[in-house]
Amino acid sequence: MGAQSVMIVRRWVVCALLAAAPLALAQAPASRNPPAQVPIENAPPADTAPALFPHTLTKPWYIAGQANSILQAHGAFHSPYEGVNSLRARGEYKVSLLGTVYLGLQPWQLLAGADSVKASRYNTDFLVNVEAAGGRGISQALGLAGFTNLDVVRNPTLGSKPYIARLEVHQTIGFTDAMTDNTRGPLSLATKVPVRRLEFRAGKMSTPDVFDLNSVLSDSHLQFTNWSIDNNGAWDYAADTRGYTYGATLEYQDRDWAVRYGLMLMPTVANGIDLDWAVKRSRGQNVEAELRHGFLPGKKGTQRVLAFVNTAHMGSYREAVQAYLRGTDATPDITLHEHTSARKYGFGYNMEQAVTDDLTVAARFGWNDGKTESFAYTEIEQTALVGASYDGKQWGRKNDKVGLAFSSNAIKRDHQQYLANGGLGFILGDGHLRYGRENIVEGYYNLHLWRGSxxxxxxxxxxxxxxxRDRGPVWVPSLRMHMDF
Structure with a gap:
């Protein structure tokens, strides 16, 4: 190992330790990743990895935290030209430092008692998450539609000052006394919930807290880190630049199926930190149906179908290109061709299937109409993704996990022409473009060290x-340190 490599690793280790110390750094813009589930006071369940400190499952309050640090780098790669929003062709490395403190309270359990059936059927959670984000992503999170680090805030000028990531009320209304186990975590505090129930959430949240979940392809802290693997890249879900918004969701859960709807605030500008509170003119609507039925006999599986419609002050790629070709605009600029209450709509499919007790495969497919500008998540209008994870029980490491995924992303012709003529999106813009699908392969081995580390x-x-196609290919190695408190 050369001197420069040693220096990189040393800096990363120091940064990781600094991130973990205050309990205040971890999650990301599109974050919906709960910490590793905590054990019962006396002994953890056999299939649960404990946190660094024991947590109660019987009290009406919840306190937890996590810290995540990711080092990523790349060497120099082929690039005949670069633009304002390009992935830099020279070698570089960056470290992200992120973290969250999770707080929750079940107020009615204080009065009814933890073992009350009524309290379980009609449970209320008050949830607060405080988050801080530091460090950087390679090339300031520019130049890749499927960016390599979901923990990176897409506007580095926001700084690392702590902020409230989530502030919400979660209400469960049961329609039966039959109960099923529920994993306690920062988004749901009950340990048992009615089999048939209505769940309502309102406040500040991340839209993927509720929609497009996947046990293989949703956790950037213990699994994959790429934006277009941990989320459906074509789903331009409502969020500010940190990945959060205000809104409400309504969800009905039955034994083998569920349906959910969400109404969220959109940002005022693409990738903006400010949200538009005029719901009549600007909003993100999401609906999802879930069927918990696998393709293989006797093996668990889940399928989800998602649809969304965004309404916001968004620009038209075609109008921006036409204005440039007419000579009206010196370069294509989509911000000059925005329309109030413009719409973007799309669909997604999400599946996971257990093959053996240790191996689970998963896939996502996504599409949006691509007429209006990419506004809230990333610049992807078609995506296809397959992946798998394998637990380490076979070699005596039950909390270890290895994963491999392939993601192929695309944009429509109007968007292609906009970038080819020198236009800039909020993530992409090389100044020119010889179009080809962006294809990404990511793999990882996650090693459980001790308790929640x-x-x-x-x-x-x-x-x-x-x-x-004029640039790349690019190799991006990654190291990650994660702690659950």
Whole structure:
């Protein structure tokens, strides 16, 4: 190992320890990742990895936290030109430092008692998450539609000052006395819930807290880190630049199926930190149906179908290109062709299937109409993703996990022409474009060290970064330190 590599690793380790110390750093813009589930006071369940400190499952309050630090780098790669929003062709490395403190309270359990059936059927959670985000992503999180680190805030000028990530009320209304086990975590405090129930959430939240969940492809802290693997890249879900918004969701859960709806605030500008509170003119609507039925006999599986419609002050790629070709605009600029209450709609499919007790495969497919500008998540209008994870029980490491995934992303013709003529999105813009699908392979091995501490090594290979066949390919190795408190 060369001197420069040693220096990189040393800096990363120091940064990781600094991040973990105050309990105040971990989650990401699109974050919906709960910490590893906590044990019962006396002994943890056999299939649960404990946190660094024991947590109660019987009290009406909840306190937890997590810290996540990711080091990513890449060497120099082929690039005949660069633009304002390009992934930098010179070698670079960056460290992200992120963390969250989770707080929760079940107020009616204080009065009814933890063992009350009524309290279980009609449970109320008050949830607060305080988050801080520091460090950077490679090239300031620019130049890749499927960016390599979900923990990176897409506007580095916001700084690392702590902020409230979630502030919500979660109400459960049961329709039966039959109960089923529920894993206690920062988004739901009950340990048992009615089999048939209505769940309502309102306040500040992340839209993927409720929608598009996947046990293989949703956790950037213990699994994959890429934006287009941990979420459906074509789902331009309502969020500010940190990945949060205000809204409400309504969800009905039955034994083998569920349906859910969400109404969220959209940002005032693409990738903006400010939200538009005029719901009549600007909103994100999501609906999802879930069927818990697998393709293999006797093996668990789940399928989800998602649809969304965003209404916001968004620009038209076609109008921006036409204005440029007419000579009206010196370069294509989508912000000059915005319309009040413009719409973007799309669909997604999400599945996971247990193959053996240790192996689970998963996939996502997504599409949106691509007429209006990418506004809240990333610049993807079609995506196809397959992945798998394998638990380490076979080699005596039950809390270890290895994963591999392939994601292929695309944009429509109007968006292609906009970038080819020198236009800028909020993530992409090389100044020119020889279009090709952005193809990403990511793998990882997540090693459970002790209690709630983990170390992961992984990497990505990216063909056509930013959809540009003139640039790349790029290798991005990754190291991650994660702690659950």
């Amino acid at each position: 983990y170390f992961a090594a992984g990497g990505s290979h990216i063909n056509n970064p930013g959809y540009n």
